[in-house]
Amino acid sequence: MIKTLTGAAKAASGFLGSSWWVLLALASVAAWFYVDGQRVRADRDAWAGWGAQVCAFSGTTPEAVTVEVDKGKRRVKKARGQLCSEAVQDLASFKAQTISKTADTLAAAQTERDVKTGTDVATASSNVARRRDAVTKMEKADAQIGDDDRVDGNWFAGINDLGGLR
Incomplete structure (x- = not known):
């Protein structure tokens, strides 16, 4: 196969001369430039379409405009x-500000919840301690009841404490 190609190249060189090779090289380079140019145009058109779509999403146009x-x-x-660039920058700035304010709001809510939780825990502890004291006081008042089953003010005070009325 290679012998055939080299033989054909020698025959063409003898028949056409060395200018044939220069012409073939120039045609190859021109074909490469053409293909590369097509790729560049396709990329340019894709980016232009993407830019127009971004501008449309931001509510503007990529064209030159006069504004008041x-x-x-x-x-x-x-x-x-x-105009499109400014609109996209404004949208990006809005998104960043929204994220920042959301984070600040969530942090403030977390802090408020932590404060409320601390207050609730302290209140629950004091309620448990007060309840334990009321039970102890009621047990003492029950122990002081005599054989005649008469109760005095300490017993009623213990009942009121136990019921949370005092």
Whole structure:
């Protein structure tokens, strides 16, 4: 196979001369540039389509526009893509601010919950201690009841403490 190709190349070289090889090399390079140019154009078109889509999502256009500023007193011409770029930057800034404020709100809520939990734990501890004291006081008052089953003010005070009325 290789002998055939080299033989064909020698025959073509003898028949056409060395300019044939230069022409073949130039044609190969031109074909490579053409293919590469097609790839570059396809990439450019894809990026342009993506840019137009991003601008549409942000509510603007990638074209050059004239906008009014200072409540209609002045008109400013924005370059191609500048209005879209500003809109996308504003959206990115809004997203960052939203994330930051959300994190701050969640941190404040966590702190508030921790404070409430601490207060609830302290209140529950004091309630348990008060209940334990009331039970002890009631048991002492029950122990002081005599054989005649008469109760005095200490017994009623113990019942009121036990019921949470005092």
